[in-house]
Each structure stands twice: as structure tokens, then as C-alpha cells.
Amino acid sequence: xxxxxxxxxxxxxxxxxxxxxVRILSVLLLATSISGFANENSKEExxxxxTQAERKEHVREYVIHHLSDTHDFGLYSYKDENGEAHHVGxxxxxxxxxxxLKIFSSSKFHHGETVAEVDGNYYKIDHSKIYKxxxxxxxxxxxxxxxxxxxxxxxxxxKGVFMMLLTTILMILLFRSLAKSxxxxxxxxxxxxxxxxxIVLYIRDDIAIANIGEKKYKKYMPFLLTVFFFIWFLxxxxxxxxxxxxxxxxxxxxxxxxxxxxxxxxTGTKDxxxxxxxxxxxxxxxxxxxxIYIILVPIEILGIFIKPFALLIRLYANMTAxxxxxxxxxxxxxxxxxxxxxxxxxxxxxxxxxxxILVALxxxxxxxxxxxxxxxxxxxxxxxxxxxxxxIQHL
Amino acid sequence: xxxxxxxxxxxxxxxxxxxxxxxxxxxRKFAWKPILNAVNDREEGIKNALDxxxxxxxxxxxxxxxxxxxxxxxxxxxxxxxKEAREIKAKMISDAKEEAKTEADKMVAQAQAAIExxxxxxxxxxxxxxxxxxxxxxxxxxxxxxxxxxxxxxxxDEMLGDxxxx
Numbered sequence: 159x160x161x162x163x164x165x166x167x168x169x170x171x172x173x174x175x176x177x178x179x180v181r182i183l184s185v186l187l188l189a190t191s192i193s194g195f196a197n198e199n200s201k202e203e204x205x206x207x208x209t210q211a212e213r214k215e216h217v218r219e220y221v222i223h224h225l226s227d228t229h230d231f232g233l234y235s236y237k238d239e240n241g242e243a244h245h246v247g248x249x250x251x252x253x254x255x256x257x258x259l260k261i262f263s264s265s266k267f268h269h270g271e272t273v274a275e276v277d278g279n280y281y282k283i284d285h286s287k288i289y290k291x292x293x294x295x296x297x298x299x300x301x302x303x304x305x306x307x308x309x310x311x312x313x314x315x316x317k318g319v320f321m322m323l324l325t326t327i328l329m330i331l332l333f334r335s336l337a338k339s340x341x342x343x344x345x346x347x348x349x350x351x352x353x354x355x356x357i358v359l360y361i362r363d364d365i366a367i368a369n370i371g372e373k374k375y376k377k378y379m380p381f382l383l384t385v386f387f388f389i390w391f392l393x394x395x396x397x398x399x400x401x402x403x404x405x406x407x408x409x410x411x412x413x414x415x416x417x418x419x420x421x422x423x424x425t426g427t428k429d430x431x432x433x434x435x436x437x438x439x440x441x442x443x444x445x446x447x448x449x450i451y452i453i454l455v456p457i458e459i460l461g462i463f464i465k466p467f468a469l470l471i472r473l474y475a476n477m478t479a480x481x482x483x484x485x486x487x488x489x490x491x492x493x494x495x496x497x498x499x500x501x502x503x504x505x506x507x508x509x510x511x512x513x514x515i516l517v518a519l520x521x522x523x524x525x526x527x528x529x530x531x532x533x534x535x536x537x538x539x540x541x542x543x544x545x546x547x548x549x550i551q552h553l
Numbered sequence: 554x555x556x557x558x559x560x561x562x563x564x565x566x567x568x569x570x571x572x573x574x575x576x577x578x579x580x581r582k583f584a585w586k587p588i589l590n591a592v593n594d595r596e597e598g599i600k601n602a603l604d605x606x607x608x609x610x611x612x613x614x615x616x617x618x619x620x621x622x623x624x625x626x627x628x629x630x631x632x633x634x635x636k637e638a639r640e641i642k643a644k645m646i647s648d649a650k651e652e653a654k655t656e657a658d659k660m661v662a663q664a665q666a667a668i669e670x671x672x673x674x675x676x677x678x679x680x681x682x683x684x685x686x687x688x689x690x691x692x693x694x695x696x697x698x699x700x701x702x703x704x705x706x707x708x709x710d711e712m713l714g715d716x717x718x719x
Contacts, residue, residue: 313564326576333584340591380581408557409565
């Protein structure tokens with residue numbers, strides 16, 4: 159960014175860079191908070207239902223819409239004097255596989271209001287899902303209110319994917335700079351890295367080494383660190399007024415859990431598999447073991463799948479619940495439309511926001527911690543078996 | 554559950570898998586390895602520094618003990634050397650005295666011998682001179698007396714008288 163000739167210049171440059179960074183961040187923060195503010199405002203003024211029941215329905219829809227992934231990045235929307243809806247945001251690319259790859263901008267959907275025509279095929283968005291329709295955009299529903307139209311394979315860059323990409327870039331820049339600052343300053347972190355270094359060390363010492371053991375923790379470290387910061391950053395992004403609910407999406411948590419499952423399964427030692435298929439070992443004659451194993455072994459095998467399943471549900475449920483509570487509390491302002499109700503709701507929403515910041519960190523920690531624990535089971539050799547038994551009970 | 558399955562988006566799952574694995578690989582190569590290595594190196598460095606400091610302290614203590622011991626030894630050696638030197642000095646002095654005395658005695662003896670011999674030779678010379686003198690006198694007297702008998706006698710008497718006086 160800056161051309162630095164000597165040491166003194168380097169110092170000045172790094173200061174300037176930091177200042178610039180701070181400025182950019184504060185502008186971003188300000189912009190997002192204004193847009194978030196506008197978001198709430200516009201919703202209250204424009205979509206104002208007349209009865210409380212109507213307003214409740216609006217809030218419910220709004221919260222559900224917020225929880226789901228969308229094909230464009232909407233910041234806020236409003237209606238002008240003529241009652242025309244305006245959406246502020248930017249479109250994202252839609253990628254469909256429908257007898258060939260089809261890539262087009264999500265602006266063609268006009269926020270789900272119109273049918274998009276691509277190569278003679280017509281597509282329409284219904285509840286954040288793309289369906290193939292006729293030119294008029296009719297969507298047929300069965301008796302359970304499910305659309306019966308053909309769903310093309312949708313691998314669009316949605317809002318969630320966009321946020322993941324943003325997080326990815328942020329993480330690479332952040333941790334690359336931390337890695338570089340070590341090389342530059344003789345193994346001492348500088349700048350923002352000073353904040354993240356203790357967290358990295360905590361994950362190494364109190365999550366990885368504590369659960370996996372001194373000998374084998376190293377090969378799991380990249381995954382644990384990546385998953386922790388990935389979840390944490392996405393959770394935190396979810397709390398910004400951008401309010402993207404990425405970690406509260408079942409597809410995301412499933413993917414993470416499957417990766418945990420695969421790592422656990424493929425790094426499993428002989429002792430790990432023996433523990434599953436022969437949990438009692440030599441402690442009992444085989445005739446006695448058979449009867450117990452008819453029950454015990456299926457439970458152990460189920461356990462292999464239940465562990466990552468619990469991971470995916472825990473993260474999903476916690477993050478979704480947080481967003482629902484927060485969204486509903488903000489919605490209360492709109493439902494009550496009174497001075498007292500609004501103030502109370504605001505206070506509550508603020509308190510919950512603070513708790514959510516803690517939850518964002520806590521869920522990232524729990525996911526990483528439990529993943530490390532499962533890796534610990536998988537990589538255990540027999541000496542450590544007893545210690546881990548104790549930890550299960552503790553959890 | 555049905556709602557959950559309905560909510561599951563294959564596209565999102567696909568991108569998550571791709572992005573996450575890519576992120577994992579990139580971060581592992583460019584961030585986590587250098588970071589963990591740097592931290593490990595630093596910790597090793599600190600441990601080594603502490604160890605070496607402890608070692609240096611022990612070494613210092615050993616060195617000090619050694620120094621003390623060396624000093625003690627040096628003192629003892631000095632003591633011994635001083636004692637020896639004193640003894641040597643005393644011996645040298647007594648030896649020198651002894652030698653000087655014998656030398657002096659010898660010199661005295663030699664001197665005495667020389668004096669004795671000188672004395673003897675002097676006496677011998679004196680005797681010889683006296684004899685020659687006597688002969689000369691006798692010669693003169695004889696010469697003189699030969700010219701005058703009285704005088705000769707007289708002279709002999711005088712001479713004899715003188716000689717006795719001598």
C-alpha cells in the first residue's frame with residue numbers, strides 16, 4: 159500500500175496503515191448500523207399492519223425470512239410515498255444446474271417478485287428456493303403447502319456463501335499478517351495479532367493438548383483453529399446489523415459436523431475401533447460378552463454418528479434461537495407501538511445482544527472443544543483410556 | 554424434522570464444503586504452521602534461556618567455590634613457601650657466617666704465617682746487615698787502626714762499648 163524505504167518509514171507506514179484500517183472499519187460499522195437502523199425504521203413505517211395480529215404475522219414472516227438464506231444481499235427496504243417498494247442492497251450471482259450450467263444475476267428475480275427467464279427456461283423464487291416455472295411463474299402447492307414444481311440444482315452464491323467468502327478472506331488476511339508479524343519481529347506478535355495469539359494458544363493448550371494429548375494434537379490443530387475462528391467470526395457477523403444467519407443454517411453445521419465425523423473416523427486408532435466393537439476387552443469370557451454386546455455394540459456404533467449429529471444440532475439450534483429471540487424482541491417494538499413497550503423491548507433486545515456476543519464465542523468454543531474431544535477418543539492409545547472416561551462424565 | 558430437511562440447501566452445503574476445505578488448506582499452509590512454529594520456537598527459546606540461566610548460575614556458584622578453594626590453596630602454599638624461605642634464609646645466614654668464620658680464621662692463620670715468615674726473613678736480613686755492617690766497621694777500624702795503634706785500640710773499645718749498648 160505504501161512504499162517504505164527505511165526502518166523509520168516502515169514504522170510510520172504501519173501506523174498509517176493501522177489508522178487507515180481503523181478508519182475503514184469505523185466507516186463500515188457506522189454504515190452498517192445506519193442501514194440496520196433504517197431497516198427497522200422502514201419496516202415499522204411501511205409494512206404497518208392495522209391490527210396487532212397482522213403485525214405479529216409480519217414480524218413472524220420477517221424473522222423467518224431473516225433466518226433463511228437469500229439470493230441477493232439486501233441491506234434494507236422501504237416504500238416511497240407512492241407505495242412502491244425499494245430494496246437497498248446488491249444482487250449476487252445465481253448458479254443453477256438445469257440441463258447445463260446457468261449463471262445469471264439475482265437482480266433478474268427483482269427480489270422474488272418476477273420470473274427470471276434464462277435460455278428459454280423460467281425460474282421463480284419461493285421462500286428462498288428457486289423453482290422452475292412456466293412463463294407466468296405459477297407455483298403449484300400440494301396439500302402440505304409444499305411446492306411441487308421442479309427444483310433445479312441450486313449452487314448460487316447466496317448471502318450465506320457471500321458472507322463465508324468474506325469471512326474466509328478476512329481470516330486469511332488476519333492470520334497471514336499474524337504469521338508474517340512473527341517472522342518480522344523475532345517471534346513476537348504485533349498489532350491485531352496480539353489479540354488473537356492468546357486465543358490460538360488457548361486452543362492449543364486447553365483444547366487440543368488437554369483433550370488429544372501432547373503426542374498427537376499437532377495434526378488436528380489446523381482444523382481446530384480454523385473451525386473455531388470460522389464459527390466465531392460468522393457468529394459475530396450474524397450479530398451485526400447485516401444479520402446474516404450463516405452458522406444458524408442447518409447446511410453449514412451439517413457440513414462442519416461431517417468434516418468432524420470424517421476426521422474422527424479416518425484418524426481412528428486400533429484402540430478406538432476396539433473400544434467400539436469390543437468395549438469390555440478381556441475382562442469377561444466371550445460367552446458372557448455376547449449377550450451384552452448385542453445391546454452394547456449397536457449403541458457404540460450409533461454413538462459414532464450421534465456425536466457429530468449433536469454437534470450440528472447444537473450449533474444450529476443455539477444460533478437460530480439467538481436470532482429468533484433477538485428478531486422477536488426487536489419485532490415487539492413494532493407490535494406494541496407504544497412508548498413503554500418500545501423502550502422495554504429495546505432494553506431487552508440490547509441485553510440479549512450482549513448475551514448473544516457471549517454465546518457467539520461460547521458456541522465456537524463448545525464446537526471446537528467437542529471436536530477435539532472426539533479426536534481425542536479417535537486417536538487415543540490405551541494408556542489414556544481412563545482419563546477420557548472421566549471427561550465424558552464431566553460433560 | 555421435515556422443516557429442517559426442507560431448509561437444507563445443497564448449494565450452501567456444497568459451497569461450505571468447498572470454502573471450508575480451501576480455507577483449511579490455505580490457513581494451514583500460510584498461517585497456522587508459521588504461527589504455531591513461531592510460538593513453539595519462542596517457547597523453546599524461553600525454556601532454553603531459563604535453563605541456560607540456571608546453568609550459568611550453577612556454573613557461577615561452582616566457579617566461586619573453585620575460586621575460594623584456589624585462594625585457600627594459594628594461601629596455604631604461600632604460607633609454606635614463606636616458611637621455607639625463612640628457613641633457607643636462616644640457613645644461608647648461618648652458613649655464610651660459618652664460612653666467613655672459617656675463611657677469616659684461615660686468613661688470620663695465613664697472615665700469622667706470613668708475618669712469621671716476614672719476621673724471620675727480616676731478622677735474617679737484619680742479621681746479615683748487622684754482619685756486613687760489622688764487617689765494614691771492622692774493615693774501617695782495621696784500616697784506621699792500622700794507621701794508629703792507640704786509636705785503633707781506643708776505637709775497638711768504643712765500638713765494643715757501643716755494640717753492647719745496642
